[in-house]
Amino acid sequence: MTMQENANRPVAIIGYGTAGVNAAIALRNSGYDGAITVFSDHEGLPYSPILTSYYAGGEKEFEECFPWTAEELDDLSVSVLGEAVVELDPDAHAIRTSAGEYAYAKCVIATGANPTTVGFPAVQGDSSYEPLVLRSIEDAERLKAVLESPACKRFLVSGASMVALKTLEAALNRGKECTLVGMNPHVLDFNALPEVAARFEKGLREKGVALRLGQTIQAVERADGKLAVTFSNGESEAFDEIAVSHGMKSNLAFVKPGSLNIDRGLVVDEFMRTSNPDVYAAGDVAQATELISGDKRIVGIWKNAALQGACAGAAIATEMRGAMPDSAGALKGSISTNTIAVNGTLFISAGTMELTDNRRVEIRETEDMTLAVIYEQSETQGERIVGFNLACDHDEPGGEAYDIGAMLTLRIEKSL
Ligand SMILES: Cc1cc2nc3c(=O)[nH]c(=O)nc-3n(C[C@H](O)[C@H](O)[C@H](O)COP(=O)(O)OP(=O)(O)OC[C@H]3O[C@@H](n4cnc5c(N)ncnc54)[C@H](O)[C@@H]3O)c2cc1C
Numbered sequence: 574m575t576m577q578e579n580a581n582r583p584v585a586i587i588g589y590g591t592a593g594v595n596a597a598i599a600l601r602n603s604g605y606d607g608a609i610t611v612f613s614d615h616e617g618l619p620y621s622p623i624l625t626s627y628y629a630g631g632e633k634e635f636e637e638c639f640p641w642t643a644e645e646l647d648d649l650s651v652s653v654l655g656e657a658v659v660e661l662d663p664d665a666h667a668i669r670t671s672a673g674e675y676a677y678a679k680c681v682i683a684t685g686a687n688p689t690t691v692g693f694p695a696v697q698g699d700s701s702y703e704p705l706v707l708r709s710i711e712d713a714e715r716l717k718a719v720l721e722s723p724a725c726k727r728f729l730v731s732g733a734s735m736v737a738l739k740t741l742e743a744a745l746n747r748g749k750e751c752t753l754v755g756m757n758p759h760v761l762d763f764n765a766l767p768e769v770a771a772r773f774e775k776g777l778r779e780k781g782v783a784l785r786l787g788q789t790i791q792a793v794e795r796a797d798g799k800l801a802v803t804f805s806n807g808e809s810e811a812f813d814e815i816a817v818s819h820g821m822k823s824n825l826a827f828v829k830p831g832s833l834n835i836d837r838g839l840v841v842d843e844f845m846r847t848s849n850p851d852v853y854a855a856g857d858v859a860q861a862t863e864l865i866s867g868d869k870r871i872v873g874i875w876k877n878a879a880l881q882g883a884c885a886g887a888a889i890a891t892e893m894r895g896a897m898p899d900s901a902g903a904l905k906g907s908i909s910t911n912t913i914a915v916n917g918t919l920f921i922s923a924g925t926m927e928l929t930d931n932r933r934v935e936i937r938e939t940e941d942m943t944l945a946v947i948y949e950q951s952e953t954q955g956e957r958i959v960g961f962n963l964a965c966d967h968d969e970p971g972g973e974a975y976d977i978g979a980m981l982t983l984r985i986e987k988s989l
Pocket residue numbers: 587588589590591592593612613614615620621622623624625626656657658659683684685686707708736739824827855856857858872873874875876878912
């Protein structure tokens with residue numbers, strides 16, 4: 574597209590979460606003063622999915638789920654259309670919603686991800702039953718209503734990821750009798766080594782959580798108002814409600830088939846450019862460089878989404894001036910980091926948990942903590958830390974576990 578054509582069309586941002594908001598902020602901070610059109614599939618201010626479990630669990634108020642004020646967003650002078658995008662046609666530079674078609678000069682896809690319930694069986698005797706999930710404010714409202722209801726006493730969480738554990742914590746905070754079922758032998762799928770996960774599980778059991786690990790839900794039947802669940806080991810139990818956290822899937826159904834390079838997400842370069850020069854992607858839809866493996870992966874964390882959105886916005890502002898973004902604005906990549914506390918049992922991790930031939934693990938057990946550090950022997954740098962995870966029996970802000978986590982995360986980042 575020529576500069577003249579570009580100047581007559583807005584920059585479009587699809588999705589108004591942290592990646593989308595940070596793209597808009599960076600466009601403005603980088604001097605772009607042209608039109609920005611944001612497409613959002615929900616009314617209201619952008620929310621943080623991170624805070625939804627705290628809202629449902631009664632630890633945060635509704636107003637606290639929104640990281641940006643209306644005034645801060647107004648200052649960006651963007652035009653926000655409350656219309657879900659149903660098609661993006663990159664070759665035609667066209668975005669379609671149920672209300673019409675819109676042309677753009679450059680576009681940022683920042684539509685995040687949605688929970689999947691794959692593997693959860695249809696409920697016999699109640700075909701309309703949908704398990705609880707957690708991502709959006711609407712999901713949080715539904716979970717909150719269930720958790721506030723005295724009729725819900727026995728609560729089942731299926732899945733053992735971070736989101737599953739946050740859902741579990743919300744239910745524990747509301748005084749529910751909780752069971753967690755996970756297909757793997759340990760909780761914290763792919764984030765923890767077995768020794769660390771086992772310590773975390775000990776903490777959960779001490780808080781009264783029943784763990785069914787190495788099992789799945791095989792069948793569910795509505796009987797006498799309850800949900801009678803049969804597990805894969807043949808045992809059955811009745812619950813009042815079920816929450817399912819079986820992973821997230823990037824929201825990309827609206828991208829015209831074959832128009833962009835999509836693997837698990839949109840494959841992007843160090844400026845968040847997709848395979849089409851006028852389409853960028855950021856956040857939980859973007860498959861960018863993960864620094865330890867060197868592979869393109871989705872690293873679905875808040876900080877990453879914010880940095881990627883900012884990188885895309887700055888690069889687009891440069892291109893709209895007719896220049897090319899240079900290495901100073903490139904985002905080298907990211908690493909995965911996680912922190913979660915469930916009723917006082919703390920878990921922190923960063924980097925990789927993948928054990929290869931040139932890696933070794935050191936496990937340290939103390940009275941209140943299990944720490945696993947993963948070292949890699951590299952030909953150029955000797956031995957370096959590429960990952961760690963720890964579980965601590967208490968969650969003390971600013972305490973030793975947080976200090977160790979911060980120090981090891983820094984060491985990983987410095988070695989990259
Ligand atoms: C329960 C939970 C807890 C979490 N806890 C943590 C944590 O502790 N730390 C951490 O770092 N990360 C955490 N995360 C992950 C973090 O929330 C995400 O990585 C981050 O929000 C991704 O930002 P995003 O902008 O890519 O996506 P989102 O914040 O999901 O924003 C995408 C937006 O696009 C909209 N959209 C989707 N499709 C369309 C469409 N077709 N048209 C228009 N709009 C559309 C969506 O409705 C949404 O508003 C958590 C996630 C969940 C669900």
